[in-house]
Amino acid sequence: MAVYLYRCPAHGTTETRCAMGAAPPAVECPACGSTSARVFTAPRLSLGSPVRRALIERAERTGDRPDVVSAPPPGRRAGRRADVLRNPALSRLPRP
Numbered sequence: 001m002a003v004y005l006y007r008c009p010a011h012g013t014t015e016t017r018c019a020m021g022a023a024p025p026a027v028e029c030p031a032c033g034s035t036s037a038r039v040f041t042a043p044r045l046s047l048g049s050p051v052r053r054a055l056i057e058r059a060e061r062t063g064d065r066p067d068v069v070s071a072p073p074p075g076r077r078a079g080r081r082a083d084v085l086r087n088p089a090l091s092r093l094p095r096p
């Protein structure tokens, strides 16, 4: 099944589903019954996973204009400090 678009001069566009290649050149408008001519549109091709597409778009956008931050993410500083303190090699260093 494919979606075909038809345009009524008075009521705008309406969509009709029918088998691919079997779309009539015109249909009746569901609102007024007048003849609605077919409108040719670009096919709705799949562009892959929406998550993957959003990630690619974000990477392209931030490549030109990277996000400016004023502070590290919340909790990041505390986690890094704890990792440094847990390193046993650092415990042997002289303390100020």
Ligand SMILES: [Zn+2]
Residues within 6 Å of the ligand: 008, 009, 010, 011, 012, 029, 030, 031, 032, 033, 034
């Ligand atoms: Zn109409």
